Amino acid sequence: MSPLSNSLTMTGVSKSFGSIHVLDGVDFSVKRGEIVALLGSNGAGKSTLMKILTGVYARDAGGIAVDGRAVALGSPQAAGAEGIVLLPQEVSVFPDLSVAENICIAGRRSGLVSRKAQEVRAAAILSELGFSIPPAARVADLTVAERRIVEIARALASDARILVMDEPTAALSEPESVQIFNVLRRLKERGTSVVYISHYLNEVFAIADRIEVLRDGRNAGSYDPASTPVEEVVAAMIGQMAGSLFEPRPDRARGALYFQARGLGLAGVLRDIDLDLHKGEIVGVFGLIGSGVEVLGRVIYGARHRHSGEMRLDGKVFRPLSPADAKSAGIGFVTAERKTEGIFADLSVADNMTAPFRRDYGTWMTADKAREAEHAQGWIDKLGIRTFGPDQAIRFLSGGNQQKVCIARWLTPHVRMLVLEEPTRGVDVGARAELYRQLTALANEGLAVLVLSSDAEEVGGLSDRSFVIDRGQLVAEFERGVTAARLMAATALRRDRHAG
Numbered sequence: 001m002s003p004l005s006n007s008l009t010m011t012g013v014s015k016s017f018g019s020i021h022v023l024d025g026v027d028f029s030v031k032r033g034e035i036v037a038l039l040g041s042n043g044a045g046k047s048t049l050m051k052i053l054t055g056v057y058a059r060d061a062g063g064i065a066v067d068g069r070a071v072a073l074g075s076p077q078a079a080g081a082e083g084i085v086l087l088p089q090e091v092s093v094f095p096d097l098s099v100a101e102n103i104c105i106a107g108r109r110s111g112l113v114s115r116k117a118q119e120v121r122a123a124a125i126l127s128e129l130g131f132s133i134p135p136a137a138r139v140a141d142l143t144v145a146e147r148r149i150v151e152i153a154r155a156l157a158s159d160a161r162i163l164v165m166d167e168p169t170a171a172l173s174e175p176e177s178v179q180i181f182n183v184l185r186r187l188k189e190r191g192t193s194v195v196y197i198s199h200y201l202n203e204v205f206a207i208a209d210r211i212e213v214l215r216d217g218r219n220a221g222s223y224d225p226a227s228t229p230v231e232e233v234v235a236a237m238i239g240q241m242a243g244s245l246f247e248p249r250p251d252r253a254r255g256a257l258y259f260q261a262r263g264l265g266l267a268g269v270l271r272d273i274d275l276d277l278h279k280g281e282i283v284g285v286f287g288l289i290g291s292g293v294e295v296l297g298r299v300i301y302g303a304r305h306r307h308s309g310e311m312r313l314d315g316k317v318f319r320p321l322s323p324a325d326a327k328s329a330g331i332g333f334v335t336a337e338r339k340t341e342g343i344f345a346d347l348s349v350a351d352n353m354t355a356p357f358r359r360d361y362g363t364w365m366t367a368d369k370a371r372e373a374e375h376a377q378g379w380i381d382k383l384g385i386r387t388f389g390p391d392q393a394i395r396f397l398s399g400g401n402q403q404k405v406c407i408a409r410w411l412t413p414h415v416r417m418l419v420l421e422e423p424t425r426g427v428d429v430g431a432r433a434e435l436y437r438q439l440t441a442l443a444n445e446g447l448a449v450l451v452l453s454s455d456a457e458e459v460g461g462l463s464d465r466s467f468v469i470d471r472g473q474l475v476a477e478f479e480r481g482v483t484a485a486r487l488m489a490a491t492a493l494r495r496d497r498h499a500g
Contacts, residue, residue, distance in 0.1 A: 040213055082162075169200065280448070283467070333420075
């Protein structure tokens with residue numbers, strides 16, 4: 001077989017759910033030893049196409065061939081037998097088992113198992129990937145990046161030849177992402193094919209051999225990242241040439257001071273935080289993972305208890321002992337951990353949207369469902385949430401649409417300040433632009449918005465004022481229009497001083 005012979009070919013794949021056409025004659029291929037990035041806005045059909053490839057969904061039409069052989073792939077087990085393995089966005093490992101047990105579990109049979117043999121095999125696979133993680137180590141003691149590497153090694157132990165990786169670096173720091181890229185390059189060398197799904201376009205252009213774009217369930221273009229401008233790929237994703245993701249806001253006087261923090265501290269995490277937020281203002285705080293950016297919002301919302309300093313809300317002392325106190329005071333909070341903390345996966349869109357203020361619609365047993373559905377439908381229309389309706393379970397929505405529901409739940413007269421952690425994590429470019437437009441519109445209506453993010457472009461482009469947090473302290477402040485490079489530089493300069 002030639003090093004770049006076709007490993008996988010999908011032709012004319014179509015899929016509908018009822019009257020909704022999700023895929024319409026899609027073609028997709030990946031060659032042996034090739035990394036292909038699959039991009040598209042939320043609802044473009046990426047997940048459905050990959051679920052067909054991995055045997056979760058049956059296709060309505062079209063064909064699939066592996067190494068030139070037509071295959072059925074009627075179940076995940078059938079896909080696995082063809083060497084096709086999905087690595088989901090959330091790392092799927094057994095934390096209480098050892099590294100070796102996790103890696104070798106796919107090939108385990110009943111009866112006695114040689115622990116030594118498992119450790120030897122695991123060490124050999126990890127070495128091939130360029131890592132020396134101790135095979136006897138407990139997976140719970142590893143970093144997130146190391147757990148991802150163990151997950152990849154487990155796939156190789158089960159003879160995976162085609163890996164589908166969904167947002168593999170979403171929860172990783174930049175150095176950890178580099179580790180994963182090094183692993184992907186080694187996978188290429190051994191002839192393993194990779195389908196790479198990510199909304200981080202800088203990563204896509206750095207690692208992919210080819211980019212395939214879907215839009216509205218159809219092929220929208222195939223691109224060589226070495227010779228294609230990023231803007232051209234974004235245009236294919238959203239159906240128009242992309243200018244800025246961020247809408248300009250008119251210059252105007254700041255509204256009244258609404259939130260104020262002075263000397264805010266949390267032992268070992270935050271120190272001497274001074275922060276103001278006015279009505280109708282978007283303030284962004286940029287920081288790398290571990291800088292304190294992931295904790296600041298939780299202190300404000302009462303989920304973590306400060307050890308020093310004070311906060312004031314609308315001129316009054318604000319001492320939240322719990323999230324319930326913050327909610328009662330008019331603060332909404334959108335968590336970065338959408339799947340584990342942000343949504344009630346088995347409840348409907350309407351139930352998720354009204355959860356914080358359930359009493360407005362009665363109890364769970366006596367809720368005014370018609371009024372609740374009317375409220376939810378209004379925000380579905382206003383925010384452009386792609387769903388079959390208010391009664392659809394939220395787990396069936398794409399990440400971007402789930403995020404819109406999480407934001408919509410706080411858009412009531414009760415809430416006058418909104419705190420958002422990583423508001424577009426796991427959200428594609430098209431949905432990001434829409435979310436930014438909506439946040440800008442909400443601020444224009446007087447809502448005070450605090451954005452806490454490790455995405456420098458997001459903070460700089462969205463905010464009226466931007467801060468940089470490093471090692472638990474605010475180290476720089478910028479007015480509207482600051483570039484991502486300047487925000488990153490403020491962190492780098494601060495770290496250089498520490499290093500010196």
